[in-house]
Amino acid sequence: MLDLREYNCLGEALRAALGRWPNEVCLIEADRERENLRLTYRQFSETAQPLAKAFQNAGLGGGTRAAIIMTNQSKWLISAYAIFFCGGVLVPLDYKLSAAEQLKLLAHSKAEFLVTEYHLWRAITQDASFKNLTIRSVVVTDAPPIADLGDAKRWEDFHDAGDPIFVPRTRKDAACIVYSSGTGGRPKGCVLTHENYLEQCVALTSLYPFGPGVQYLSILPTNHAIDFMVGFIGPFTCGAMVVHLRTLRPEYIRDAFTRYKITYMSLVPLVLKNLERGLRQRFDELPKGKRAVLNAAIAANRAFTRRRPRLKLSRMLLRQVHAAFGGELKAFFVGGAFTEPKTLDFFYDLGILVANGYGCTEAGTVITVNDLKPFRSDTVGKPLPGLEVKLSNPDAEAIGEVMVRSKTVMSHYLDDPEMTAETIVDGWLMTGDLGRFDKTGHLQLLGRKKNMIVTEEGKNIYPEDIETSFEGLAVKEFCVFAANFLWPERTMLGETLVIVIHPEPGQAITPELVANMTERNRRLLNYKRISAYLAWDRDFPLTASLKIKRSELAQQIRQTIGREALVPL
Amino acid sequence: MSALQQTTDEVLRLAAEHFRVPREQLRPDDDFFKKLGINSLQALDLLTRIEQHFHIELPDYELQGVSDFQTLAQRIHSRL
Numbered sequence: 001m002l003d004l005r006e007y008n009c010l011g012e013a014l015r016a017a018l019g020r021w022p023n024e025v026c027l028i029e030a031d032r033e034r035e036n037l038r039l040t041y042r043q044f045s046e047t048a049q050p051l052a053k054a055f056q057n058a059g060l061g062g063g064t065r066a067a068i069i070m071t072n073q074s075k076w077l078i079s080a081y082a083i084f085f086c087g088g089v090l091v092p093l094d095y096k097l098s099a100a101e102q103l104k105l106l107a108h109s110k111a112e113f114l115v116t117e118y119h120l121w122r123a124i125t126q127d128a129s130f131k132n133l134t135i136r137s138v139v140v141t142d143a144p145p146i147a148d149l150g151d152a153k154r155w156e157d158f159h160d161a162g163d164p165i166f167v168p169r170t171r172k173d174a175a176c177i178v179y180s181s182g183t184g185g186r187p188k189g190c191v192l193t194h195e196n197y198l199e200q201c202v203a204l205t206s207l208y209p210f211g212p213g214v215q216y217l218s219i220l221p222t223n224h225a226i227d228f229m230v231g232f233i234g235p236f237t238c239g240a241m242v243v244h245l246r247t248l249r250p251e252y253i254r255d256a257f258t259r260y261k262i263t264y265m266s267l268v269p270l271v272l273k274n275l276e277r278g279l280r281q282r283f284d285e286l287p288k289g290k291r292a293v294l295n296a297a298i299a300a301n302r303a304f305t306r307r308r309p310r311l312k313l314s315r316m317l318l319r320q321v322h323a324a325f326g327g328e329l330k331a332f333f334v335g336g337a338f339t340e341p342k343t344l345d346f347f348y349d350l351g352i353l354v355a356n357g358y359g360c361t362e363a364g365t366v367i368t369v370n371d372l373k374p375f376r377s378d379t380v381g382k383p384l385p386g387l388e389v390k391l392s393n394p395d396a397e398a399i400g401e402v403m404v405r406s407k408t409v410m411s412h413y414l415d416d417p418e419m420t421a422e423t424i425v426d427g428w429l430m431t432g433d434l435g436r437f438d439k440t441g442h443l444q445l446l447g448r449k450k451n452m453i454v455t456e457e458g459k460n461i462y463p464e465d466i467e468t469s470f471e472g473l474a475v476k477e478f479c480v481f482a483a484n485f486l487w488p489e490r491t492m493l494g495e496t497l498v499i500v501i502h503p504e505p506g507q508a509i510t511p512e513l514v515a516n517m518t519e520r521n522r523r524l525l526n527y528k529r530i531s532a533y534l535a536w537d538r539d540f541p542l543t544a545s546l547k548i549k550r551s552e553l554a555q556q557i558r559q560t561i562g563r564e565a566l567v568p569l
Numbered sequence: 570m571s572a573l574q575q576t577t578d579e580v581l582r583l584a585a586e587h588f589r590v591p592r593e594q595l596r597p598d599d600d601f602f603k604k605l606g607i608n609s610l611q612a613l614d615l616l617t618r619i620e621q622h623f624h625i626e627l628p629d630y631e632l633q634g635v636s637d638f639q640t641l642a643q644r645i646h647s648r649l
Contacts, residue, residue: 250614
């Protein structure tokens with residue numbers, strides 16, 4: 001693997017990697033049973049160079065911001081490398097956001113270039129706010145031959161001859177602007193430097209070394225911080241191979257394991273639980289005798305691996321289970337949200353190692369990860385090497401807000417010094433998560449201080465972003481909260497959002513009003529939905545500029561009523 | 570019965586079979602996440618079943634922002 005301490009920017013490190021392992025396969029794009037593309041490191045470079053040249057000829061230079069909005073596919077990585085090669089700042093946006101949300105973040109980031117897929121571009125051009133989009137160049141992939149792209153360029157046509165000029169950046173320069181929230185409210189554009197990513201990669205690979213022969217399965221979109229680091233920068237700078245699967249369907253994930261002999265994969269709790277469900281179902285369908293044999297093998301594996309993982313032994317004891325995962329799997333990395341210990345235990349008992357971690361975009365992805373020495377399902381592991389992690393104002397139970405100081409912590413929030421000052425205090429990143437260290441230095445997470453939820457899909461949902469969907473609701477005022485912010489719980493599981501409505505004087509909560517809330521709720525993506533409403537009969541406390549004092553309102557509610565007053569939507 | 574209605578009816582039948590619920594309990598405008606108590610990955614499973622039935626290919630993103638059978642049927646119908 002490259003020694004990333006010797007490099008100043010991602011473009012430089014990736015360029016060195018492409019030259020170091022020219023004949024190793026670096027990227028495969030698979031879709032269902034088909035293989036769409038297979039590139040060696042040399043071929044990857046040869047594919048990206050003409051794109052970089054076209055970007056340069058179009059004016060993309062050092063510090064120019066360029067956005068990517070794409071599903072999980074090879075052109076994401078090729079475009080990102082071309083942007084870094086030109087010295088650009090990458091703005092990875094979530095393809096699952098609505099077109100209006102994407103346009104809002106494009107405007108906030110001041111991106112001058114955009115690479116996107118045809119179906120996403122169509123949705124963007126059909127949005128009412130498209131007319132306000134000021135972008136220099138748009139490149140569209142996967143467009144049908146007859147599609148009229150207007151001023152946008154077709155991916156296949158966007159390449160120029162000649163060698164592009166590599167534009168170096170310093171460690172302190174911005175590498176990416178990653179939005180952790182703010183689609184409805186105040187955009188939180190985390191400015192992450194080249195140093196943030198290089199240091200994060202050094203820390204992660206010191207625990208889990210990648211190299212040629214490692215075959216990584218990427219199913220998360222690369223705009224996701226975990227996939228960007230563990231499924232792109234990490235493997236590429238180590239000479240490993242990445243298999244991009246364009247579908248999340250379980251049967252094709254299973255197929256990819258065996259076909260490509262996968263060694264590592266990152267996933268979010270939702271996918272892990274789905275794999276668990278599938279395995280349990282298969283186990284339940286086994287004839288009695290075979291089930292008894294399996295149970296005995298699981299029990300033996302549990303006993304032999306109590307103190308430390310013993311992968312070879314587990315593969316022997318539970319041969320068929322491991323064969324279903326390709327027989328070469330070393331570990332899953334799970335993060336993005338809290339994973340239930342019983343799910344982690346289920347896999348560990350099968351000898352399938354799951355390194356669960358914890359992190360946030362502001363910290364440059366990962367803060368803690370389980371090093372499996374020994375396996376602990378009840379914690380999110382220990383701080384990564386080089387990261388200082390401590391708790392702010394721990395209470396009598398030693399629980400406090402998790403704070404982080406390291407070279408991996410973001411530089412600032414884009415164009416928001418006030419929010420930056422609230423989040424990075426005296427050089428420490430305040431995460432807003434509550435935790436406790438045990439005697440062995442493992443971190444346990446026990447709730448949140450901040451008003452937000454994280455879904456099993458690893459999505460951070462902020463109430464302010466949801467409120468725009470309820471604008472104009474026929475009540476005097478309303479406010480959305482994380483239920484656990486109103487009534488704190490010592491858990492990170494089962495987090496939900498609730499809407500507090502304050503009707504006009506004498507106004508009843510009619511079936512029409514409830515139906516209207518339900519209808520608005522349904523227009524939200526399923527993981528963003530509100531689970532219940534709460535009727536409140538007092539005026540909301542407001543600031544001088546008429547903004548709701550959320551913490552004060554939450555305190556009033558907390559002191560007056562409990563969760564039992566919630567009405568499901 | 571229009572072609573779209575027919576597609577919707579087929580989608581409802583396939584969903585009922587796949588998730589083992591009585592067909593008569595499902596309506597075109599039902600929110601399938603809520604009604605069937607499923608998550609987005611389980612909904613993708615249904616998409617595979619639908620693909621096999623209609624002999625078409627539906628990318629995962631076709632399910633993006635869709636939560637009721639009627640809209641799902643419209644997306645399928647446009648690809649038939």
